Amino acid sequence: MKLYFNPLTRSTRPRWMLEELGVPYETASVDVMKGEQKHPAYMARVHPLGKVPALEDNGFMLIESAAIVMHLADKYPEKGLAPAAGSNERGEYYQWIFFVMTEAEPSLVTIFLNTQILPEDQRDPAAVAQATERFKPAATVLQERLKGREYIVGNTFTAADVVVGGVLTLAHRVSRLGDFPGLQAYMGRMMERPAAKKAFGG
Numbered sequence: 001m002k003l004y005f006n007p008l009t010r011s012t013r014p015r016w017m018l019e020e021l022g023v024p025y026e027t028a029s030v031d032v033m034k035g036e037q038k039h040p041a042y043m044a045r046v047h048p049l050g051k052v053p054a055l056e057d058n059g060f061m062l063i064e065s066a067a068i069v070m071h072l073a074d075k076y077p078e079k080g081l082a083p084a085a086g087s088n089e090r091g092e093y094y095q096w097i098f099f100v101m102t103e104a105e106p107s108l109v110t111i112f113l114n115t116q117i118l119p120e121d122q123r124d125p126a127a128v129a130q131a132t133e134r135f136k137p138a139a140t141v142l143q144e145r146l147k148g149r150e151y152i153v154g155n156t157f158t159a160a161d162v163v164v165g166g167v168l169t170l171a172h173r174v175s176r177l178g179d180f181p182g183l184q185a186y187m188g189r190m191m192e193r194p195a196a197k198k199a200f201g202g
């Protein structure tokens, strides 16, 4: 299996998952700052939008960080990183993965782009303020869910923790976890996992 990877991007999520699974894989480095993700050959074969991550598995190509993580959990059922299909826990697993990807991540991306990535004269402080306000209720719901829980679903670590934990690292990078000690503590626990350390350590 080959993961198209850049260390400062969402490709840390599938890498974290691969490390949790302990299966063999290689990484293909894609230098996003140099624009390698927009090379026509890469876009034609690997990612039609010219982004990372992407997974290549024996000629099978898959994009979207959360989809890759969930697919990997299902591909190795013996590792127990996804609740049984059809169970209530599986429903919650879908719920929290979609929740962070749709209710939290877009606001965080807006903040990230407008505070750290775009050239200063293109940054929009109003968009940052609006996104910060949009993030707060989602973060509150997530923090409430995690009260008294070690993991986002059930009593064991699952792929949902990779996605939720991964999104929270972005919240941390844009300094939006200060008011959410419960989220900070959860993220800290997740980042202590050896697999996460490897994925985020480069």
Ligand SMILES: N[C@@H](CCC(=O)N[C@@H](CS)C(=O)NCC(=O)O)C(=O)O
Pocket (backbone or CB within 6 Å): 008, 009, 010, 011, 032, 037, 050, 051, 052, 053, 063, 064, 065, 066
């Ligand atoms: N929804 C996609 C988003 C992928 C994405 O936007 N990746 C960023 C890095 S985190 C990227 O490759 N940006 C470079 C570009 O858009 O040129 C996912 O979760 O995989």
